[in-house]
Amino acid sequence: MNKLLSIAIVLILPLSACGKEPAVSTLPDPVPDQEMFSSEEGLSLVLDEDSFVGSPSIIKTLVRNNSSSDYQLGEFYHIEVNKDGQWYIITYSDAVFLKNPSFKDYGNVLSAGSEARQNFSVDALGVTLIPGEYRLVKTFISIGEPMHELSVAVPFSVE
Template sequence: MKRIVFMVFALLLVACTKEPTVPILPDPAPGQVMPSSEEGLSLELVEDTFEKSPVTIRTIIRNDSGQTYRLGEFYHIEMKIDGQWHVVTYSDAVFLKNPSFRDFGNTLKDGETGEQTFSVETLGITLIQGDYRLVKTFLSSGEPYHEVSVAAPFFVE
């Protein structure tokens, strides 16, 4: 009898335990299909599988577009839920604590390759098991002015 009571108690405890979540926007991201290379700009991750929430993610960016693009330290993360990408959210305080976390400030000339390290830890979030993608936006420096976004997938086990 004690064993049955213990098992029922354990099942109730497990059933009432809330799974950890990642804060996301409820609506799917507008760009559901986003390649890792677009208009000569590319994003590659040094590592694409993590055993736990990564502290940082190292990236390699390349510009073979024929023109110079502007970029900054800013990236955003999206998580795949039920087959759709959703933007991962975090506190706006991130921008106050790290003023260089923006979309501009650096340039990547045609033919150049660069490395950037994106800090998940700075966002104050913990990524749970799942499929993610890191999204990088480049801003053209000449007319016609436009943005190009690319994404590289990764997985947290």
Template sequence: MKTLLISACILLLVGCGKEAQVSTLPDPTPDQKLNENESGLSLTLIENTFTKSPITIETHIRNDSSIDYQYGQFYHIEVKMDGLWYLITYSDAVFIKNKEFIDTGNTLRPGEEVQQLFSVDMLGVTLVPGEYRLAKTFLSLGDRFHEITVAASFWVK
């Protein structure tokens, strides 16, 4: 009887255990629908499936519009949970350690394309298996100053 009770407790504890997950903001992101292409800007990933949490993610950005856009090294990562996207959180120390982790500093001219290497490791997070998207924001330098955000999905198996 004692063995049966211990076994039942172990099964109960194992069954109630939570899957590993990344830390996120409590509410879903307001922009649930982000595209890889928007207003002539595109973001693609060189690799979109990883067998474990990637240290870096290589990106390719292109400007097929007629407007100059400002951009920087900053990206953010979102994770899909229960069909909704949530912003992954990390320490603000990331911005102190890497002064170039900002939204501006570079100009992407019409017809220009560049590759960037985004460091997941620098954020100090480990991505558990799941679906993610890497999002990048650009600021137009045309007559109308406005922001455009594009995102590309990837998976960690």
């Protein structure tokens, strides 16, 4: 009887695991900034597309600086996923930074009154976005004193 029960459990467990939806890997705790906007203090982020069929390989963006100050920015973005009404940062290998040394928050200047196009590579992170709600987060660093960071976020969906 125990042998029959063991066989039944071994056969049923893989079937129940097939019913689970795949998930993206995230940090265990939700982000502290649950409410973020696409524009803050004159800095804004716009996506060329906000809905994708399947995981996008590239997300094309436009960053604008309508403030009166210059800001630093780099190629770095991060992605957050909405799970049960809360935003969580998607994790990926630290090797991303070794493969792309320019994947950082600084290095370029976005002058007051200017804009720039940037392409963010999801493929370079080595992640696949499953269907769900996401937001792309971009951080800017002030050049003048007092120095401060400012982040903006734009939601998008994957179907």
